[in-house]
Amino acid sequence: MSKIGKAPVTIPAGVTATVDGQTVKVKGPKGALEVTVVDEIGVKLEGGAILFSLNGETNRHKAMWGMSRTLVSNLVEGVTKGFEKKLEINGVGYRAAVQGKSLNLALGYSHDVNYPIPEGIQIVTPKPTEIVVSGIDRQKVGQVAAEIREYRGPEPYKGKGVKYAGEFIFRKEGKKK
Structure with missing residues (x-):
């Protein structure tokens, strides 16, 4: 079980995030970024946080889980701090x-x-x-x-x-x- 993938990405104040299918868009004070998450991972926006879930149990699914969460976390950090x-x-x-x-x-x-x-x-x-x-x-x-x-x-x-x-x-x- 991925310790990184389990953790939700919290959206700080002043940042707006939208999830459209597999595309996550983040807009903040420094600019706007987007990333497309792989199909093996489910993405949803719930109560000021972005959650990631597995759509299967293969090794690739587990590997992509933590990577997808880190990519979105880097978007949020980039538009706030850079x-x-x-x-x-x-x-x-x-x-x-x-x-x-x-x-x-x-x-x-x-x-x-x-x-x-x-x-x-x-x-x-x-x-x-x-x-x-x-x-x-x-x-x-x-x-x-x-x-x-x-x-x-x-x-x-x-x-x-x-x-x-x-x-x-x-x-x-x-x-x-």
């Missing part, structure tokens, strides 16, 4: 700056990398070595942060590159004479 990922840049001459609708990255290549900022995502650079990606869609925020990190991931010898804030980079010892 999501944020922080990236750090380490390396001599490595820096980032937001210019209009793109993020300009100097990562040690012969050219600067220009990353176009997608719709619904805000990117801020409080310091030249720090990037903050924020938005209301958790999946989109994580994807954008992963794409930025992919341009120059942290290397294990000197730790140079783009890494998540708080991420531990396993360091290797260099060759010996």
Whole structure:
């Protein structure tokens, strides 16, 4: 039995949620989001909370139960608080700056990398070595942060590159004479 799937998603004040078949729409102060829940899971809105039920007893049904509840919970959290990922840049001459609708990255290549900022995502650079990606869609925020990190991931010898804030980079010892 899924401990996550059993728990209802409570709708806070200032947020409206509608369930239309398998589609859950959530509207709040930061925006509106929607998700379509898989057919194996039953969804209903009852007394200020969204409840999820199983439509079968297979392993797939049980797996989708907790996932569906988490997706809807992320919608509610996104339209109320939003999501944020922080990236750090380490390396001599490595820096980032937001210019209009793109993020300009100097990562040690012969050219600067220009990353176009997608719709619904805000990117801020409080310091030249720090990037903050924020938005209301958790999946989109994580994807954008992963794409930025992919341009120059942290290397294990000197730790140079783009890494998540708080991420531990396993360091290797260099060759010996």
